[in-house]
Amino acid sequence: MPGTQQTQFQHEAVPTRDAATVMLVRDGVTGIEIFLLRRVKGMPFAGGATVFPGGGVDATDAAATVTWAGPPDTWWAGRLGTDTETARALVLAAIRETFEECGVLLAGPTPDSVVANTTQYAEERQELESRKITFGRFLEDEGLVVRTDLLRPWSHWITPVGEPRRYDTRFFIAVAPEGQSADGATTEADEVIWQTPSAAIDQWCAGGSMLMPPTWSQLTALSEYRSVAEILEATPDIPAILPQIVMDGERIRVGFPGQDGYYRSGGPLPF
Structure with missing residues (x-):
């Protein structure tokens, strides 16, 4: 901006935590639609922001023994730019968080099928969110195969230095499985909606939501x-x-690739 001086905001860097976010998409009447949720205000990270389903990798994600359908963890490690153990944990976290936060489960009884209706697992979903059971145990008990082939790696964002909570987040794409319904039955969301990307950005520009730079960019x-x-x-x-x-x-x-479009849009700033 002319006439002003930009300086980096210096703070001691806190360690990052691996995280996974899933952009759940479907074809709509006017184009593709994406499932979005507004996080509960007052949450320690991104409270009140409109985001995609996702969250931090849990220790049990790395330790889970599951039946895996899709590209091997070596392929995922190459695409995600990490080691195989971390890649496996990120993929499982993506599938787990999607199920916890919107009830969509990328898993099925066989390597080429998907659960048709997840409402039968409502109790288990609540237990997963409250960490009473692990995702690996749930899949084993129900005889389910994780369909990692239904995920696509998309982008990689790291929370800026200076934030008190920092995440090293991989973004994935997944198509909403036929027969399953995404919902807002999670303690972390105030509201959920399917929107076209353009409609979501327009709502933000009008001051009707808060989009952080990674969400706006996607x-x-x-x-x-x-x-x-x-x-x-x-x-x-x-x-x-x-x-x-x-x-x-x-x-x-916040300085990031494509930032000019973010600030020209006239939407509310994230800070």
Whole structure:
């Protein structure tokens, strides 16, 4: 911005925690739609923000022994830019968090099937969210195979240095399975909605929601696709993006690739 000096906002870096976020998509009447939830206000991280389902990797994700259908963990490690153990934990966390936060389960009784209706697992879903049972135990008890082939790696964002909670987050794409219904039956969401990427951005521009830079960036990228089929054909590069918190005059801003479009849009700032 002319006439102002931008300086990096210096703070001691706290360690990052691996996390996984899933952009659940479907074809709608006016284009692709994405499942979004508004986090409960007052939560320690991103309270009140509109986000995709997701969360931190749990220790039990890395330790889980599951029946795995899809690319091997070596393939996932290559695409996610990490080791096989971390890649496996990230993929399982993505599938677990999607089930916990919106009731969509990317798993089935066989390697080529998907559960048709997840309401039968409502009690187990609550127990998973409250950490009374592990995801691995749930899958084993129900005889389910995780369908990692239904996930696509998409992007990689790291929370800026200076934030009190920091996540090293991989974003995935998944198509909503036929017959399953995404819902808001989670303690972490105030509201859920299916929206086109453009509608979600327009709502934010009008002050009706709060989008953090990674969420806005993913919505902006996905708004270029006309159908789910086009998304699934894409193989995006996945560089690690580490935004920088900077002082722009008296305002705190976040510097990241594509930031000009974010600030030109006129939506509310995340800080």
